[in-house]
Amino acid sequence: MNQFFHKLSISLYFIIIIATILGLSYYGRAYYNLPIEERYYTSTGELNQMHKLLYPSGYIGHNLGIYGTIFILLGLFSYMIRKRYKIFMELGALKYWLDFHIFLCTLGSVMVLFHTSFKFGGIISIGFWSLVIVWVSGL
Numbered sequence: 543m544n545q546f547f548h549k550l551s552i553s554l555y556f557i558i559i560i561a562t563i564l565g566l567s568y569y570g571r572a573y574y575n576l577p578i579e580e581r582y583y584t585s586t587g588e589l590n591q592m593h594k595l596l597y598p599s600g601y602i603g604h605n606l607g608i609y610g611t612i613f614i615l616l617g618l619f620s621y622m623i624r625k626r627y628k629i630f631m632e633l634g635a636l637k638y639w640l641d642f643h644i645f646l647c648t649l650g651s652v653m654v655l656f657h658t659s660f661k662f663g664g665i666i667s668i669g670f671w672s673l674v675i676v677w678v679s680g681l
């Protein structure tokens with residue numbers, strides 16, 4: 543991969559992550575800004591609809607968790623396999639796979655963050671904070 547394509551891929555990774563953050567924040571802004579205890583009892587039709595879509599088991603919220611996890615696993619195992627097995631050596635330099643690892647793991651973590659709908663508490667949140675620690679340790 544030459545310098546041009548390397549820069550292009552990094553820019554694309556960056557744009558996709560920023561677009562995901564901005565897109566989800568904008569789409570769910572009214573819902574995410576509601577206090578947690580009010581979310582279940584919203585009487586406004588539109589917010590009620592948003593709750594059904596965006597809460598962690600809602601259609602969008604749940605899929606964000608599922609696909610975010612898949613992205614993290616893909617980013618993890620593709621790098622590990624490329625690094626360890628000689629037969630994959632021809633599939634590009636390891637540093638490009640590390641970029642891909644960072645991209646998929648960051649995108650996946652962002653999706654998992656929105657999956658939580660910013661509700662941090664209880665035993666299940668230990669999993670989320672563990673992910674945050676792994677992510678920060680990567681940085």
Ligand code: HEM
Pocket residue numbers: 614618621622625640643644647648651673676677678679680681
């Ligand atoms: C969910 C998030 C992440 C998980 C689960 C994760 C997991 C891992 C694992 C298991 C390895 C070891 C791979 C191996 O040597 O076979 C690794 C390596 C690494 N990761 Fe991540 N990572 C995550 C996010 C990040 C992020 C956000 C960054 C940087 C911004 C990052 C940077 C690195 C670096 C620099 C290495 C070392 C590469 C090497 O020495 O070969 N990771 N990561």
